[in-house]
Amino acid sequence: MALWGRRTFRDGVRVAGVWRPVFTRFGDAYVLSDLIIYADGAIDCGAVGLTDLDGLREELRCGRVATELEDGALVHAYLVGTWRFAEPHAGADADMLIGEVIDEIDRLNDRPDSVERCQQALMSYLDDPTEENRLALLDHYEAVPHHLRQYVVSNQESLWTLMTEPGDPLTGWSGEQIITQELHAQALDELRQHVRTLHLSSAEWHARMQADGPEHPQAPTLTIQPTDYPGGWPDIAGVEALRNDYPATITMGSQNYPTVSHAYWALSTSDPDAHDRIAAAPDGLDAVKLAVQAPHRPEWPDVRLAVMATLLRVKFIQHPLLALVLLATRDARIIYNGPESDYWTGENGTNWIGRLLELTRSELAATRAGILNITLG
Secondary structure, X not given: OOOOOEEXXXXXXXXXXXXXXXXXXXXXXXXXXEEXXXXXXXXXXXXXXXXXXXXXXXXXXXXXXXXXXXXXXXXXXXXXXXXXXXXXOOOOOHHHHHHHHHHHHHHHOOOOXXXXXXXXXXXXXXXXXXXXXXXXXXXXXXXXXXXXXXXXXXXXXXXXXXXXXXXXXXXXXXXXXXXXXXXXXXXXXXXXXHHHHHOOOHHHHHHHHHHHOOOOOOOOOEEEOOOOOOOOOOOOOOHXXXXXXXXXXXXXXXXXXXXXXXXXXXXXXXXXXXXXXXXXXXXXXXXXXXHHHOOEOOOHHHHHHHHHHHHHHHHHHHOHHHHHHHHOOOOOOEEEOOOOOOOOOOOOOOXXXXXXXXXXXXXXXXXXXXXXXXXXX
């Protein structure tokens, strides 16, 4: 469940992040600052620069980052004003904030957060109410920050009953009572009905998951950054081989192009001489510079996505070793950064190159599995 919707990125390396307000303490006063959480686990808490979860815990412990203010605290907000608070009330304590941060790191990496993991454990228990699944559900529920547990399911008392072993006491909204087998079975039926009514039945949910695979990538997000190799590209291809300017000659008809970048920009012009100059450029960046000066095809905005998709497919079909590099990224979300426009790249753009690399990877995997036969024809 996303609480922080403000997206940002870290300068220079384009690591995705989100931010929320937090108080940092300087002497006897507090300052309203930004707590920034990045996908790689780095945290900027506004007090000591970049740190990590353990560093944030220490800042909270020693009071340099605060979730609760003292009565009469003096608070500054840059360009807004200064206040002295009487009887301040905070919505989350330090442990709750840490839980939120952990969830945000998961979401930034397209992984289920603690609420979603608990909901999945609940579905497993509803489908197969064993003691092992009950204990797993209890563990996942306790891992959810206390103030977010209400989002696991609206019928909280039935959930508490379900997680309590029959014969043990439970203090709920209706007071304390001993959980009997009958109460346990009633809670099980109520939550199954709740799931059927508002979401999916547990059987449907499991059938969908088993049939179609996980809803979120299992591999961490891969960010492909611009690279500069003054001494030449590495002999053994790593993830840099996924870049469009990586030296991997591709053949389109009777024409050879040194890189995908050369091919893309050469095809963008209808002038034969400009096409040949771009195709013969020393490197991909020079190809871009030459293309800017050349007349573009009037239909280029409408066809460029198909052209790029085809060129990437050609590259990895014609270079099987590079295809293995792409396949090795498994199901990771791919973020592609570079000199291209935001249409093609970046956290702030539409990231079409990254998305097309994921599509090409899937096509290669389908071909290797014998499900499809993706060819150049």
